[in-house]
Each structure stands twice: as C-alpha cells, then as structure tokens.
Amino acid sequence: MTSSSTPLYKDPAQPLAARVDDLLGRMTLEEKIAQMHAFWLILSESGEHRVRPGEAFVVASDADSVLRRLAHGIGQITRPLGTHSVEAGSGLRALNKLQRYLRNETRLGIPAISHEECLAGMMTRDGTLFPSPLALGATWNPALVEEVAAKIGFECRELGCQQGLAPVLDVSRDVRWGRTEETFGEDPYLVGVMATRYVRGLQGPRRDVLATLKHYAGHSFSEGARNHAPVHVGWRELNDTFLLPFEMAVKQANAGSVMPAYHDIDGEPAHCSRHLLTEVLREQWGFDGLVVADYVGVSLLYRHHAVAADAAEAAALAFNAGLDVELPADDCAQHLAEAIERGLISMTTVDRIVSRVLTEKFRLGLFEKTFEDPPAAPALRTPEAVATALEAARQAIVVLDNRGLLPLSPAGTPRIAVIGPTADDPLAMLSGYSYPAHVVLHDQVEDTRHVVTPLQGLRAIHGAENVRYAKGCSIIEVRKKGTPVFPGDVRAEGIQPSSPVSLRTDQIPEAVDVARDADVAIVFVGDLAGLFQTGTVGEGSDADSLDLPGVQQQLLDAVVDTGTPTVVVLTSGRPYNLGGLEDRIAAFVMAFAGGQQGGTAIAEVLSGRAEATGRLTVSVPHSVGAMPYYYNHKFKSGGTPIALHFGSRYPFGHGLGYTRFEYRNLEAPASPIPIEDGEIVISFDVANTGSRKGAEIPQLYVRDRLASVVRPVRELKAFGRVVLDVGEVLRVTFRVPVDMLSFTGMAGARIVEPGRFELGIGASSADIRLRAEIDVAGSTRTLEQNWRMESSCEIRPLSPATLL
Structure with missing residues (x-):
C-alpha cells in the first residue's frame, strides 16, 4: 500500500x-x-x-x-x-x-x-x-x-x-x-x-x-x-x-x-x-x-x-x-x-x-530512474557496431551491369585509376541524417577520420602504389548553409535560389591522364547529402533532373573516351542516368550512402573479397521524363501508345552477382484456395550453377487478373535471401496468406475477392523465371482488424537422393 x-x-x-x-x-x-x-x-x-x-x-x-x-x-x-x-x-x-x-x-x-x-x-x-x-x-x-x-x-x-x-x-x-x-x-x-x-x-x-x-x-x-x-x-x-x-x-x-x-x-x-x-x-x-x-x-x-x-x-x-x-x-x-x-x-x-x-x-x-551519471563513458561506436555497419554496407551494394570486369582480377596487380568527386570525400559516404552531413546546415565541421572512403578501401586491398587518384571535379566546393528560404516559404516570389553545385572543369584533364595510364578506371560519382540545399540530395534538396549533378557527366565522358575499361560507382541518395554511357562502360555499381564503412565495403565487393548481393528497391528510370515511376504501376501508366521515355533500365529487384543461379522444379499450390483462411504455398529450387559462392534473392510477384478496382501490374508478396555454395541446390518455400491479396475496395474497406491470380517467381520484377496461376474461391471478404500481413520464406537443403 x-x-x-x-x-x-x-x-x-x-x-x-x-x-x-x-x-x-x-x-x-x-x-x-x-x-x-x-x-x-x-x-x-x-x-x-x-x-x-x-x-x-x-x-x-x-x-x-x-x-x-x-x-x-x-x-x-x-x-x-x-x-x-x-x-x-x-x-x-x-x-x-x-x-x-x-x-x-x-x-x-x-x-x-x-x-x-x-x-x-x-x-x-x-x-x-x-x-x-x-x-x-x-x-x-x-x-x-x-x-x-x-x-x-x-x-x-x-x-x-x-x-x-x-x-x-x-x-x-x-x-x-x-x-x-x-x-x-x-x-x-x-x-x-x-x-x-x-x-x-x-x-x-x-x-x-x-x-x-x-x-x-x-x-x-x-x-x-x-x-x-x-x-x-x-x-x-x-x-x-x-x-x-x-x-x-x-x-x-x-x-x-x-x-x-x-x-x-x-x-x-x-x-x-x-x-x-x-x-x-x-x-x-x-x-x-x-x-x-x-x-x-x-x-x-x-x-x-x-x-x-x-x-x-x-x-x-x-x-x-x-x-x-x-x-x-x-x-x-x-x-x-x-x-x-x-x-x-x-x-x-x-x-x-x-x-x-x-x-x-x-x-x-x-x-x-534517478538519472545519476554512470561511472563509465557511454559505449559508442563499439567494434560490434562498426562490424554491423560494415556488413550492412557490403550487402547493400548493387551491381547493375557487369561485362566481365568485376570482380577485379586477382591475377597480377592491375594499375587502378580512382577518379571522381566522391572517391575520397568522407561526407559522400553519409546520408543527410548522418551527424557530420547534418550539421553542415549550421556551418559546423565534424571530424570524419573514422569514415573510410573508397580510395582508402581500394588502397588497403590493392596497395597504394597500384592506385592513382585524381578528383576530376567537385560536386560542391564549399559546404555551407545558405538556402535563402527555410523551409520552403511559398510566399517567396522573386527570390532566386542559387545552386551551390560546382561547374568547374579544370581538373578533368588530370583525371584523363590518370585514366590513360591505368588498366582500369573506377569513377566515383553521385551526391553529397545535405539538408535544405546544402547538398544535392536530402531533405529539401530535391532535383529537377536525373543527370549527374554539376559537371560529373563531362568527367565521365572524358574518362570513358580514353578507352580504358571503366567501372562507374554511384554513391548517392537516388538513382541517376549516365548520359547514354550505360552501354559503353565495363560495369555499373550502385553503392548508395554506405556509412562510415562504405569505402571498405565498396573495395571488398569490387575486388571480390565480398560477394555482390544487393538488389534494387527503387527502379532506375530511363529518364526524368518517366517520373513518377515505380514497378508496381497500373497497366495504363505508360500511356497509349506507351511513351518512349517510360520504364526502367534497371528495375526493382534487379542486381547481379558474381555467380549464376537457376530456378527449377516449381511446385504450385492446388487450386482453389479458400478465401477465408487459405494460404498460397509455392516451392521451387534455386541452384548455384556458377563458379563461386553467392547469394540470391528470390522474389514472388502476384497479379490480380480481374478485380473491382484497377490493380497494379504486379506486386511483391514474398522474398528470401538464399546463400549457396558452388553446385548447391536449396528448396525454397513461400507461404503467402490469402489476406495479402487484399486491397481497398469501392466502399473504402480492405477486402479479398475471389478469382484468378498470376504468380511469378524470379530474380527481379522484370526477370521472372517460374510462373503459375491459382484460383481463390469463396465470397468477397472484408478483413478483420488483425489480418495476416506478412508471408514467410522457408529454406532447406536437398538431400543427394533428391538431386538425382
């Protein structure tokens, strides 16, 4: 009491x-x-x-x-x-x-x-x-x-x-x-x-x-x-x-x-x-x-x-x-x-x-709580936290294109030209809500020596004597606050914001010389995150183009024109186009903002010390004219006839590894599936048929063939992460509750309707390897408050007898 x-x-x-x-x-x-x-x-x-x-x-x-x-x-x-x-x-x-x-x-x-x-x-x-x-x-x-x-x-x-x-x-x-x-x-x-x-x-x-x-x-x-x-x-x-x-x-x-x-x-x-x-x-x-x-x-x-x-x-x-x-x-x-x-x-x-x-x-x-001061200093940036940051950065890197150059050959030591404004800038590894990038808004400069840049990562692996560096250009020469309107006053007619992005090209010739003298050129381009126009991406730093900010495209054009095989690494907060160079470069890698271990992760993936396992979760549109674009659009989104600028070169779910995978032996569920408490259970094999260990991301997409409202052309309903040794085969089973076929009906409530659904299993939203169709039977059902919202993925090895 x-x-x-x-x-x-x-x-x-x-x-x-x-x-x-x-x-x-x-x-x-x-x-x-x-x-x-x-x-x-x-x-x-x-x-x-x-x-x-x-x-x-x-x-x-x-x-x-x-x-x-x-x-x-x-x-x-x-x-x-x-x-x-x-x-x-x-x-x-x-x-x-x-x-x-x-x-x-x-x-x-x-x-x-x-x-x-x-x-x-x-x-x-x-x-x-x-x-x-x-x-x-x-x-x-x-x-x-x-x-x-x-x-x-x-x-x-x-x-x-x-x-x-x-x-x-x-x-x-x-x-x-x-x-x-x-x-x-x-x-x-x-x-x-x-x-x-x-x-x-x-x-x-x-x-x-x-x-x-x-x-x-x-x-x-x-x-x-x-x-x-x-x-x-x-x-x-x-x-x-x-x-x-x-x-x-x-x-x-x-x-x-x-x-x-x-x-x-x-x-x-x-x-x-x-x-x-x-x-x-x-x-x-x-x-x-x-x-x-x-x-x-x-x-x-x-x-x-x-x-x-x-x-x-x-x-x-x-x-x-x-x-x-x-x-x-x-x-x-x-x-x-x-x-x-x-x-x-x-x-x-x-x-x-x-x-x-x-x-x-x-x-x-x-x-x-008494709020007494603890006897020991706060445990921040521990080895365990840094190791987790590194693993996340590794797994995030997406190889978009690769014409056989990656991973960099371990035979001999290639002369590597590291070029570009994001190659050795710690802030280029950070997002807008990372502390050192965030405080640029307040004209503060923070110590970033613990942030590993790609140049540092590549030199650590390949040796400083084998890696030459030229910046080529700047994205923003001086990081500082200065947006004239904060935050976005709509009554500010007459105020013309001036872009902080650099247009200087005088460093490009040096980069060209470095590229000519190399076996491979790795060009790092992209963004500097910063809030309210202190950067090229981040809160309040919106874009009117998907061209690389500033003169980065000119730098990239000049390097590719040398004839040296060129790998482009995009460290950015959004996808960008490469001005038509996508078909001329040796490889295209999207590394996002990888955090303090981003440079190490990039170097490991490029060298093959770590696998390339990332997959896109945003589509890379053909051009800014496709915006807004997303893979789960409606059938008529592309216009009639389909607009030439619509669509994506690198779609949602896309990403290349350093080995090959095959999808086999689809076992589709028996139809019809009851609408009340049914579950779509679909199984298939994933086999590593390449020459090295790798990870695949099998994805399940569903299309509703007939509905009372217009539905997307496809929707992700399940995915998994499968790591396989050379020659290994794993059995993957997705279990998708029928509730996940729901949508908001004409009356405004979430419903499931009976009917036919297309199932597609593949390596991306545009790379479907296995297909099936199912029927859902019953009367249209309005979902209860606690409906089943998530699918599951089960992975099991196949016995030798099963493989025969």
Whole structure:
C-alpha cells in the first residue's frame, strides 16, 4: 500500500492507470500544457541551460522565461546531444542534470522524454554512422536491418534517449524527391517488412526506446517531388500504398510513436487530420503510443497552410485531431490556455492527451530512474557496431551491369585509376541524417577520420602504389548553409535560389591522364547529402533532373573516351542516368550512402573479397521524363501508345552477382484456395550453377487478373535471401496468406475477392523465371482488424537422393 505521505503515482506497485489518474488530478493547467510540447535547449553540465541560438521562430520565449517555465515540467527535450557538437559523456551529464532538476526540484517531479534523430545511427558526434535506409533496403535482409536498429537503440540508451525519430516509412514514388535516400524503397510490402524489423530492433522487447514512424502519410508522393508540396491521392491508393507500412509496423511491431507529415492531402494537412491521427491510427489499428509533431509542423498550419488564423487555433486544430506532443518546442502549445478560453479545445481533450503522455512516461520507467551519471563513458561506436555497419554496407551494394570486369582480377596487380568527386570525400559516404552531413546546415565541421572512403578501401586491398587518384571535379566546393528560404516559404516570389553545385572543369584533364595510364578506371560519382540545399540530395534538396549533378557527366565522358575499361560507382541518395554511357562502360555499381564503412565495403565487393548481393528497391528510370515511376504501376501508366521515355533500365529487384543461379522444379499450390483462411504455398529450387559462392534473392510477384478496382501490374508478396555454395541446390518455400491479396475496395474497406491470380517467381520484377496461376474461391471478404500481413520464406537443403 502507498503511505499517506507518498503520492500514489510515485508507487511503482500501483496499477499504471491509477498512477496516471492520480498524477493528472494533481496537475495545474500550466503543468498539463507543459507535457504537450518540448523545449529545444543547449544543455549544460552546470545546469545553465539556454535557448538554442537562432530558433526565435520555434521558441517564442527568451532564455530566462524558458528556464522559469521548466518549473512546470516539460513533455520532451529535443535532441540534447544531436543539436550541437558535444562530447558524449558531457552531453549525457548535462541531460542527467536537467532530468534530476525535473525529477527532484519541480513540484510534481515529472521527467522528460529525451528524443534524438537516429535514422542512420544515433545522430550525435560520437555515434556509429550506418548506411542510409535506401542502402539498408537494398540488402533485402530484414534480420540485418533489425540488427542495425538494435545497435542504434543501444547507443540511444547509452545517451539517455527514450525516443528515436525513425524509421521513415515513406514509399518511394518519384526519385527526384530529396528524401528518397531516407526510404527503404518503392514497394509498400518491402517497406513494411523492413520498418517492422527496424522498430523491433530499436525498441527492443521492453519498448524502452520509442521508435517514431514517419512521415504519416504519403509524403513521398508530393507534387513535383518537392519538399512539403501537396499530395494528390485518393483513399484507396493512400491506404494500399502509403498507409500499409505504417499499419504493419503498428500492428506487428507495437511502434511507440507516429509523426505526421508536413503536406496536405486534398487540402487537409496531415497535422490536423482527425481521420488519419485518430480514426485510422488509434480506432482502426489500435495504436497506443504518442503522436508527435514534425518540427514546426503545427506552426505551418497557420504560417503556410493558412487553415488556422493564429498559433492558438493551430494548436487546437492539431491537438483536437489527435496530436499529443508539439515538437521541437512550444511555438503553438504555449497558446493552449488562450485556445481553451476561446472555446477552441476542451479540458477533456487536454486531459486525454496528457494522460497518454504520462502513460508512456510511466511505461518507460522514467519515474523510477534517478538519472545519476554512470561511472563509465557511454559505449559508442563499439567494434560490434562498426562490424554491423560494415556488413550492412557490403550487402547493400548493387551491381547493375557487369561485362566481365568485376570482380577485379586477382591475377597480377592491375594499375587502378580512382577518379571522381566522391572517391575520397568522407561526407559522400553519409546520408543527410548522418551527424557530420547534418550539421553542415549550421556551418559546423565534424571530424570524419573514422569514415573510410573508397580510395582508402581500394588502397588497403590493392596497395597504394597500384592506385592513382585524381578528383576530376567537385560536386560542391564549399559546404555551407545558405538556402535563402527555410523551409520552403511559398510566399517567396522573386527570390532566386542559387545552386551551390560546382561547374568547374579544370581538373578533368588530370583525371584523363590518370585514366590513360591505368588498366582500369573506377569513377566515383553521385551526391553529397545535405539538408535544405546544402547538398544535392536530402531533405529539401530535391532535383529537377536525373543527370549527374554539376559537371560529373563531362568527367565521365572524358574518362570513358580514353578507352580504358571503366567501372562507374554511384554513391548517392537516388538513382541517376549516365548520359547514354550505360552501354559503353565495363560495369555499373550502385553503392548508395554506405556509412562510415562504405569505402571498405565498396573495395571488398569490387575486388571480390565480398560477394555482390544487393538488389534494387527503387527502379532506375530511363529518364526524368518517366517520373513518377515505380514497378508496381497500373497497366495504363505508360500511356497509349506507351511513351518512349517510360520504364526502367534497371528495375526493382534487379542486381547481379558474381555467380549464376537457376530456378527449377516449381511446385504450385492446388487450386482453389479458400478465401477465408487459405494460404498460397509455392516451392521451387534455386541452384548455384556458377563458379563461386553467392547469394540470391528470390522474389514472388502476384497479379490480380480481374478485380473491382484497377490493380497494379504486379506486386511483391514474398522474398528470401538464399546463400549457396558452388553446385548447391536449396528448396525454397513461400507461404503467402490469402489476406495479402487484399486491397481497398469501392466502399473504402480492405477486402479479398475471389478469382484468378498470376504468380511469378524470379530474380527481379522484370526477370521472372517460374510462373503459375491459382484460383481463390469463396465470397468477397472484408478483413478483420488483425489480418495476416506478412508471408514467410522457408529454406532447406536437398538431400543427394533428391538431386538425382
């Protein structure tokens, strides 16, 4: 029992709901509102915390008033270690200092939730730098994604972080979009599987770090692929393509948080959509976590979208719709008392929201923490984490084309020319939400000596004396902030942003000389990730072309014209075309942003020390004119007659290895399959008929032959990762619940219809090796809430007798 001197809410033996009710009943209005927003502060070990400089737009208070308001408590602390360059131990001590103040010196002692960005690693100065999500998707290895996320979650816990603002569940539709690098790819099922594993890895079995699903929803299909732009989709497309990954991660991984997106859909901003934030997310899916705003997303309701007259009305719109916490600060939440007085929001709604926030804080165990400084320094960038980062970078690399040059011959020592602007730039290995690239926006420069570049990796394997280097050109000569509009003010007519991309060509002749004197030239081209036009890809760094940025195409043309066999390695956040050189080069490799071990992984795959096992999760379109393009399009998407620029040279699922695989002995399921609880069970053999060990990614695609609404030409429904020795044959069995043949019907609900379905098994969406057809029998069925959302892949070796 709780003693009379100890409040019930402080007794961990009491039921959670009782603790929440007791604490809520003790709170003043100011203390309740404080739980509904964050503060973005520069924390100090001394306790002299200050407002983050330059954030007047976000924090509408001076430093003294902010510190006074901390006496009411606070819902969240925004990026205490990810905002500024601080040694990890010092940053953790400063955070603990703040938490002890909240715990011990405020009236009610309510700790804060500390959140950080963690998309490609815990985004702090000393964190491990993992490959970008687009690279992780290319591994087609959900278990490895879960392992990566577990390492990130470990580093979050080491630094007192209870919520990570990842993963991104946006489904790529138009690769001009700068945030393409943040996605897992263009297929909603694959994105859902990868996101589910990321959430499980980050949160762990106790959900003591909250994963944040973003950007809810449809953010990646913006008008013209422009950041924040409107999204034009109907409910059926929204539900089947863009909401599916979120539904999977909520229902299968118990995701702790969701973040709405900046855009509007048919005039309704996501931050004030009761339909999305409450009816779909909580009532239909059963989500029980926190809905947190994207940074300044509530403010944009009145500053940009103009659906609210002022900050008080914007706060009321968002919180009435289902928002729980405004991030990164209190621009609108500080006006909630006024909103209550004006009748824009009720105390009942405020109490319901604060109850959800307190519930999560109790679940996280914050009230039982003392926040004392640990005796040892935080364990960051451990050998285990770095090894996982390297393995992820290896498995992500996709060989798009190879005319026999790769892997580089071990016979003799070839003279290698390493050329290109991304060959020896550590920042070229990093995505926009990697700490060193992220802080370019704030004119900060971080130590990147732990990032291995491709030049360093190749010299380590082939010897420095056999590798000559010439940069050839720059992508951006000086990395700095300077975008004239932040973030994307639509009223800025007359402002002409100037591109930071370099157009200098004076270094190309040296590169040509180096290429002529080599046995093979490896040209590294691509992107420099950076937010809001500080780079060529990343948030707010959208593209109007799929030509290589700057003068990289001129460099590549000049090197290929030397006649030296040329390998092109694209280190980028989106696919690019090579100006027609695809048929003239010896090999084309897509390496994405591989993180701090990206250079090592590239060198190992090019040399054959590691296998080429990556497969595309975004199609590489023929030209920018094909945009938006994705493999799971509708039959009429190409136009009539089919437009010449439509389609993809390197399709979804494509990737070459260094050996050969055959698909054999298809065993299709017996039809008809019952619509109520049926399962498609299809088996086949995969044989390694080449000369070396390798990994294959068998993929199952389904096409609905006849439906009540227009359906895609094909959809991924199952995949696996099969590693085979030379001559080995493995039996692969996919099990696909009939529920996964569902779609959103005319009435707006998810249904399964009877009928005939084409099954295709192959090495990519365009390389189908085995085919079958099945019938599903029964009456059209509306799916229940907990429908079967994921297939399985079973792999077993064949006995010698079976092989005869």
